[in-house]
Amino acid sequence: MTTATANAEGVKGASGTPVIQAKGLGHAYGERQIFENLEFSVAQGEFVCIVGPSGVGKTTLLQSLTGLLQPSNGAVVFEGKTVKSPPEGLAIVFQDYSRSLMPWLSVLDNVALPLRSAGVKKAERLRLSTEALTEVGLKDFTAAYPWQLSGGMQQRVAIARALASQPRAIVMDEPFASVDAQTRSDLEDLVLRVRDHLGITVMLVTHDIDEAVYLADTVLVLSGRPATVTALIDVDLPVPREQLATKALPKFAELRTEVYRLIKAPVPPAEPATAPSA
Amino acid sequence: MSPTSIVRRLLWEFWLPVVLVAIWWFASAESTNIYFPPLSQILDEFVDIWFFEGIKTEIWPSIQRLALGFGIACLAGVGLGMVLGMVSWLDAAVRPLVEFMRATPGVAILPVMMLLVGLGSSMKVAMIALVATWPILLNTIDGVRSVEPVLRQVSRSYRLSRLDRIRFLVLPNAAPQIFAGARTALAISFVAMVISEMVGTPGGIGYFVLDAQRSFNTTAMWAGIIALGILGYLINRLFALVESWALAWHRGMTAHNNGGK
Numbered sequence: 001m002t003t004a005t006a007n008a009e010g011v012k013g014a015s016g017t018p019v020i021q022a023k024g025l026g027h028a029y030g031e032r033q034i035f036e037n038l039e040f041s042v043a044q045g046e047f048v049c050i051v052g053p054s055g056v057g058k059t060t061l062l063q064s065l066t067g068l069l070q071p072s073n074g075a076v077v078f079e080g081k082t083v084k085s086p087p088e089g090l091a092i093v094f095q096d097y098s099r100s101l102m103p104w105l106s107v108l109d110n111v112a113l114p115l116r117s118a119g120v121k122k123a124e125r126l127r128l129s130t131e132a133l134t135e136v137g138l139k140d141f142t143a144a145y146p147w148q149l150s151g152g153m154q155q156r157v158a159i160a161r162a163l164a165s166q167p168r169a170i171v172m173d174e175p176f177a178s179v180d181a182q183t184r185s186d187l188e189d190l191v192l193r194v195r196d197h198l199g200i201t202v203m204l205v206t207h208d209i210d211e212a213v214y215l216a217d218t219v220l221v222l223s224g225r226p227a228t229v230t231a232l233i234d235v236d237l238p239v240p241r242e243q244l245a246t247k248a249l250p251k252f253a254e255l256r257t258e259v260y261r262l263i264k265a266p267v268p269p270a271e272p273a274t275a276p277s278a
Numbered sequence: 279m280s281p282t283s284i285v286r287r288l289l290w291e292f293w294l295p296v297v298l299v300a301i302w303w304f305a306s307a308e309s310t311n312i313y314f315p316p317l318s319q320i321l322d323e324f325v326d327i328w329f330f331e332g333i334k335t336e337i338w339p340s341i342q343r344l345a346l347g348f349g350i351a352c353l354a355g356v357g358l359g360m361v362l363g364m365v366s367w368l369d370a371a372v373r374p375l376v377e378f379m380r381a382t383p384g385v386a387i388l389p390v391m392m393l394l395v396g397l398g399s400s401m402k403v404a405m406i407a408l409v410a411t412w413p414i415l416l417n418t419i420d421g422v423r424s425v426e427p428v429l430r431q432v433s434r435s436y437r438l439s440r441l442d443r444i445r446f447l448v449l450p451n452a453a454p455q456i457f458a459g460a461r462t463a464l465a466i467s468f469v470a471m472v473i474s475e476m477v478g479t480p481g482g483i484g485y486f487v488l489d490a491q492r493s494f495n496t497t498a499m500w501a502g503i504i505a506l507g508i509l510g511y512l513i514n515r516l517f518a519l520v521e522s523w524a525l526a527w528h529r530g531m532t533a534h535n536n537g538g539k
Contacts, residue, residue, distance in 0.1 A: 114436035
């Protein structure tokens with residue numbers, strides 16, 4: 001437990017260079033400003049959860065962070081370069097697993113497809129995909145079609161697909177929103193384990209406050225109309241996290257209350273977007 | 279599959295044809311009507327004509343023309359359909375023409391084709407290809423259009439190359455609809471094959487049937503019609519086989535989703 005703590009702290013502490021940065025980021029659909037003037041940066045190895053009330057523009061933010069959408073204002077910088085289209089080294093896990101996998105490809109082929117386009121040789125593709133599927137506990141299901149698997153397993157396939165290309169950062173859009181509670185906590189722990197194991201930077205969008213506090217090193221609260229970063233909350237809960245023990249800590253309750261309060265009663269937009277990080 | 283279930287399936291498939299043939303057999307047994315000769319005579323003639331000289335001289339050339347015409351239609355329909363499905367302004371520009379061509383009965387173009395291409399084999403192949411292209415083309419356009427938006431984002435975010443996008447996303451996604459179009463196209467190809475042979479130069483099973491009728495050889499005419507029916511049936515079965523192989527995933531998924539999750 002102590003090594004894990006040291007690791008996570010070490011990664012966080014040592015990281016001078018941010019992996020993902022939002023610089024004055026704003027987006028509008030026509031006249032409607034979704035969010036504006038977002039400033040934040042995600043450090044190497046950091047786990048950031050973005051929470052906010054539904055309709056606040058979390059998915060839009062995520063799409064601009066990943067280069068799927070050109071923001072109206074400002075820029076996203078990934079590893080020092082301005083993002084114009086989905087960059088190499090950044091993988092995305094989509095919310096709707098049943099629609100994000102190709103039903104005509106086997107589990108293995110789904111995972112290996114991005115590698116193929118990246119020009120990875122066949123033997124290496126097989127190795128990386130099998131490794132990624134082992135990482136998510138699905139190495140016995142390589143030949144199955146996605147629709148033969150349960151929802152939780154399908155989302156694991158999607159996570160394996162993200163891992164196979166050995167990304168430095170993963171962005172997840174409400175990845176556990178449509179699975180049952182038990183599967184959800186299994187998947188949460190899976191993501192934490194993978195993060196510790198591979199040292200990947202993770203940004204995860206969720207509307208579930210408990211999930212955000214449980215997973216994150218930092219919770220980014222998005223609220224208001226147009227939305228701004230209301231707060232950046234440092235989650236100094238001990239690692240590794242554990243579903244029962246962590247959630248039983250007084251500190252956990254304290255943090256979730258704080259986040260809840262921030263979401264329900266947002267500070268006026270006049271407040272500076274760069275909230276205290278301590 | 280167990281032997282009993284195979285027998286059961288064969289029974290379901292063939293009991294009605296067997297009954298009808300039996301009725302035909304006994305009802306026509308004493309016939310002296312020149313238009314309806316006894317089935318026994320027709321079958322004798324059938325064996326005489328088709329095994330195996332006729333297969334080589336009449337049926338095989340027909341099959342070749344059908345395969346060539348239908349093959350061209352598949353390539354043209356899928357190829358053009360992919361382009362029109364992905365380039366929407368082009369589709370909007372030519373859509374009225376495509377709809378018009380689809381709605382025009384294929385045989386109506388036959389006289390024009392006879393004038394332009396002649397009466398030989400190329401006219402017959404061109405005729406088959408022309409009528410069969412439209413259903414494949416229209417279904418391909420729809421299939422290409424129907425790509426799940428999430429999968430579009432997936433292919434963008436995972437930086438799939440254009441070729442991989444077509445091969446692993448657009449084509450397989452459109453495949454069920456392409457096959458549905460091809461099935462329709464195959465049926466009208468068969469009609470186009472028979473009709474173009476009837477009006478064209480000698481050769482082919484369509485020509486054989488009409489020629490037998492014109493020379494009052496009704497027994498041979500009936501033998502030809504029976505051969506056409508069997509040929510059509512076999513071609514359809516072959517198509518179904520290819521389809522179920524190529525769309526195994528789709529059949530599995532549909533059955534899975536309907537089978538109560």
